[in-house]
Structures are given as C-alpha cells and as structure tokens.
Amino acid sequence: MLWLNGQLIEEDSARIDPRDRGLLLGDGVFETMLVRQGHIAFFEPHLLRLANAAHQLAIPLPFSTQGLGHACEDLLKASELDKVDRASLRLTLTRGPAPRGLALPDDPRPTVMITAAALGSPPASQRLIIGTARRNSFSPSARIKALPYLDNILAKEEARARDADDAILLDSQGYLACTTIASIFLWQKERLLTPSLKGPILPGITRAAIIELALALKIEVAEEEIAPSELTHADGLFLTNSLIGAVPVSQLEGWDMAIHPLTARLSAAYEALLLATER
Amino acid sequence: MLWLNGQLIEEDSARIDPRDRGLLLGDGVFETMLVRQGHIAFFEPHLLRLANAAHQLAIPLPFSTQGLGHACEDLLKASELDKVDRASLRLTLTRGPAPRGLALPDDPRPTVMITAAALGSPPASQRLIIGTARRNSFSPSARIKALPYLDNILAKEEARARDADDAILLDSQGYLACTTIASIFLWQKERLLTPSLKGPILPGITRAAIIELALALKIEVAEEEIAPSELTHADGLFLTNSLIGAVPVSQLEGWDMAIHPLTARLSAAYEALLLATER
Numbered sequence A, B: 001m002l003w004l005n006g007q008l009i010e011e012d013s014a015r016i017d018p019r020d021r022g023l024l025l026g027d028g029v030f031e032t033m034l035v036r037q038g039h040i041a042f043f044e045p046h047l048l049r050l051a052n053a054a055h056q057l058a059i060p061l062p063f064s065t066q067g068l069g070h071a072c073e074d075l076l077k078a079s080e081l082d083k084v085d086r087a088s089l090r091l092t093l094t095r096g097p098a099p100r101g102l103a104l105p106d107d108p109r110p111t112v113m114i115t116a117a118a119l120g121s122p123p124a125s126q127r128l129i130i131g132t133a134r135r136n137s138f139s140p141s142a143r144i145k146a147l148p149y150l151d152n153i154l155a156k157e158e159a160r161a162r163d164a165d166d167a168i169l170l171d172s173q174g175y176l177a178c179t180t181i182a183s184i185f186l187w188q189k190e191r192l193l194t195p196s197l198k199g200p201i202l203p204g205i206t207r208a209a210i211i212e213l214a215l216a217l218k219i220e221v222a223e224e225e226i227a228p229s230e231l232t233h234a235d236g237l238f239l240t241n242s243l244i245g246a247v248p249v250s251q252l253e254g255w256d257m258a259i260h261p262l263t264a265r266l267s268a269a270y271e272a273l274l275l276a277t278e279r
Helices: A021-025 A043-057 A065-078 A150-161 A205-216 A229-233 A261-278 B021-025 B043-057 B065-078 B150-161 B205-216 B229-233 B261-278
Strands: A002-004 A007-009 A028-036 A087-094 A111-118 A126-135 A166-171 A176-179 A183-188 A191-195 A221-224 A237-241 A245-252 B002-004 B007-009 B028-036 B087-094 B111-118 B126-135 B166-171 B176-179 B183-188 B191-195 B221-224 B237-241 B245-252
Touching: A002 A065, A007 A065, A021 A087, A021 B021, A021 B087, A021 B150, A028 A043, A028 A261, A043 A065, A043 A087, A043 A205, A065 A087, A065 A111, A087 B021, A126 A150, A126 A176, A150 A166, A150 B021, A176 A183, A176 A191, A183 A205, A183 A229, A191 A205, A205 A221, A205 A237, A205 A245, A205 A261, A237 A261, A245 A261, B002 B065, B007 B065, B021 B087, B028 B043, B028 B261, B043 B065, B043 B087, B043 B205, B065 B087, B065 B111, B126 B150, B126 B176, B150 B166, B176 B183, B176 B191, B183 B205, B183 B229, B191 B205, B205 B221, B205 B237, B205 B245, B205 B261, B237 B261, B245 B261
Parallel strands: A126 A166, A126 A245, A191 A221, B126 B166, B126 B245, B191 B221
Antiparallel strands: A002 A007, A002 A111, A028 A087, A087 A111, A166 A176, A183 A191, A183 A237, A237 A245, B002 B007, B002 B111, B028 B087, B087 B111, B166 B176, B183 B191, B183 B237, B237 B245
C-alpha cells in the first residue's frame, strides 16, 4: 500500500503521471522518517524541514501537517507496519505534472506520495571511502533534501566497488560534507567536530539532536570547516541519519578506525530520547 | 499519446510506477530532439549520447537504436506530429522501479518513455543574466544529460524574476559553463570561443555541429576555460541547443549586446545542414 494525493492505494495500481516534473526534472523534495512500533520519530521537525524546502522551491504543499500525520498513520495501519519494531516512511512532494520546459507552471498540481517499508536493524558499524565526487557548494538545492540523488547513487556504487559501505563526499572547496546518506562527526579526543551548516549539507534532524545531546553531556561541539586531513588524526568517526541513528565508522579507506567510547554514550542518549518521545 | 516500454498509449492512462528510481532519486537520463516534418534531426548522435550516458550509469538500454527509431516514428504518426513544421521528442530512460535505498538493484527493470510535443519557432534572441548557482565541476553526472535539473529550474526562475530569458551558469572554478538549457559561444572579433568539454557541460550535439561548420567556414574556434570577464569584452554571444539551433544573445545583465554578423551566417549554415540531412 501507499498513500497518493489523499488516497490509500495498492502500490501496483498507483499511477504517477508520466508528465510529473519529479520524474522528468528531479523537481521535488522528500523526507525519510523512522517508525518504531507505529510511532514516527521527529515527525514535526521532518515536516517543518519539508515545508521549508517546498517554500524555497515555491512548491505548494497541499496538505496540512496534521493531515499528513493522519495519512502516515493510516498508511502504517493499512500496511500492518504500525506494530513492527522498525519501519521507514518516505514522504515525497513533487511539483507534479506540467507541460514541457523548465519554467514553473502557472497552476502547479503537486504530487504528494507516502510510502512505507519494513526496516532491519541499523548496521553495527560502517566502512567508508572518500568518494571522488563532491557536493556542490554553489548549489541552492544542496542544503535541501531534494529528489536529485544521482551523484549520491554513483558515490555509493563507488564505495561498493571498493568493498566499503558508503563514501564521504567533500564539498567544492575540498572540506568534508557528508556521506551519500548521513551526516558525519569526528572525535578529537573528547571534542566533537562536524561540518558546518554553511557548507552544502542537509540540516540533519538526527545531527541536530546529537549536537544537543552532546552539549547536555558537557561535550564540546564545534561546527566548522573540516579538512580531510583531520580524518586521519581523528580519534573516532560516526555517522547519523534518521534511520540509522548514530553508527560508528570502523574502517576508512581500508584502515581500521578506533571506535570512540563516547559514540556509544551518545547513541544510548539518542535511543533514550527516542523512547522518551514515544511515550 | 506517448510511447512507454514498447507500447503506444494515451498520456492520461500511461502509468509510471511510484517506485521508479527516476522519480524517487533522479536516477536516469534523457535526450530532447528536434523534429521537422517528421524528420528527427541528429537521431543517431542523440541515441549514441544516450547509450553512452546509460553505460556510465550502468543502466541497461532495453531497446535497440533501430527499435527506438521506429518507436519515435510511430509516436509522431499517432500524435499527428509527423506533418507539422516543428515538434520535439523527449526520450527518457530511468533505472526503473526498485526497492528503497541507493544501492543499484540486482535486476534492473529500466523505464523507457518517449513523449512528443508541438514546438513553436525558436526565439529571435535571448536576454541573459549570470546566475548565482554554479555547475558542479566535481560531479560525474555534470557531463551527461541526467534527469536532475532542479538547479537549472531554479536558475531559470532567477532569470525570469530578473526579467531575462535564461541564466548563464559558471562552474565550480568560476569559469563559464552553459545556460540552463543551452551551450554558449562568444565572438572575439572573428574568433569563436566556447567552454571546453573538460568542464561540467554537456557534449552538445548542436554545439559540435556548430564547431564543425565554423571550421569549414575557416573561422578560428577555441574550446577553453573562459572567465566571465570575457563576456563584457565579447563582440557577440550566441546559444545553441537541439531545439533552438543557434540564437544570438541580445542582452546580458540588462546591457544590450551587439549581434555578431557571423552568428547569422553560422545559423544559416546549420539550417542548411538540417535541410541536407532531411533529404
């Protein structure tokens, strides 16, 4: 089952219009959310980020946050994913079908689609390479969760070909940005470093939560430009996103990385935060 | 009418699978072709470029060039666009529907779609701005005609908001790349300059034809890195793509630009080439 423009429908009979600009031009945005036993983690921050992205792209969002919340709940129930330990929800918003050309249509008819899938446990650790592609520091869409993921797909494939799980992407200036699906954090002794939001990265919702939890634990946190040479000096790395939480990096470019003890502590604090917000 | 995975079908009943990676991740490529009275201009170079792009992305192309040629002809006939003066064809190839995640599916089921539309006359001239976004010099997809066009859409909208037709995009290093839909050429007296294919630009089919025609006319042509300051010293600018041919730039950032007499000569030579290949 999926939810499409207000209706629950079987995936095999759901129809996307071949003129949809999401398909033809990558003209849209999305959010991916973690669901645990029917509870959607950080639903409001996700919807806020989606609404901000839609506003930046001038795509009308034709449903309220409350309406989309009910839609997600209906879909989880209909898919029998409201009782499972872990599931994922993806909410996609496109500018919808329109005549050919790049110009924005006068009367946009946006497409809103929600899909759900069962989700396994997050990986215990990740092996990374440094990818050859870079995030575009001069792209207005590099800071929003936009549909174009082709460069990330290619970097993920580069990682697989080199026997790794994911690739670190640098930005146009050569500073660390993120991986193909996650925010990145470095330990310098007991100090936590992560790329600044001034760079071409997503304002990660788990990233923000981890920073808040670290500060509450009196851990020093710096958001700044990070040169790739800092990776080799780091006392540990970990990745965050909504579906994996916080996962340590065990290997970088084939070299073993130490797993910093504070990563597990932050990960436990994040897990406790998720549990607390479920009650 | 459109042609989808081997079948001619009404647009309103054609169905794209909501799991299509073209829609969800921008995972695909396309070609846009000019049709004049049923003749597709440069069909083979377009199909060769598509096949090269598909190969780079490891997307199988499930139809032969000949098969796709017949499909285009069938669609033009069924749409009654085989007799009109000008029409456009768009051939889209995506990696097709697949489970969630960036990893390439083991058994890709690519989507191939061809759409056709009537086309008006090309514009007599274009007014340009220099856009704020830049093409990504470090992107493996910047040199192929991939689905992600969101940054181009935003730059086109920036141009519209500033009362222009299109925006010039620089590359990551600040050199000229292209506009949102066209290759760019500069005149320095009777010498022709255009950004090198080493930069993050498409290998334009009209661009290549114009270079060949210029050389045949004994015009000196240089493909190189071009600083934006060269724009203000240029003795004329013009744009090329498959649908517009060669169109002069009449205004840049609100300033009137001289139209170089050799632009019309090249445009006429290009028109003659199109006519010759139709016979």
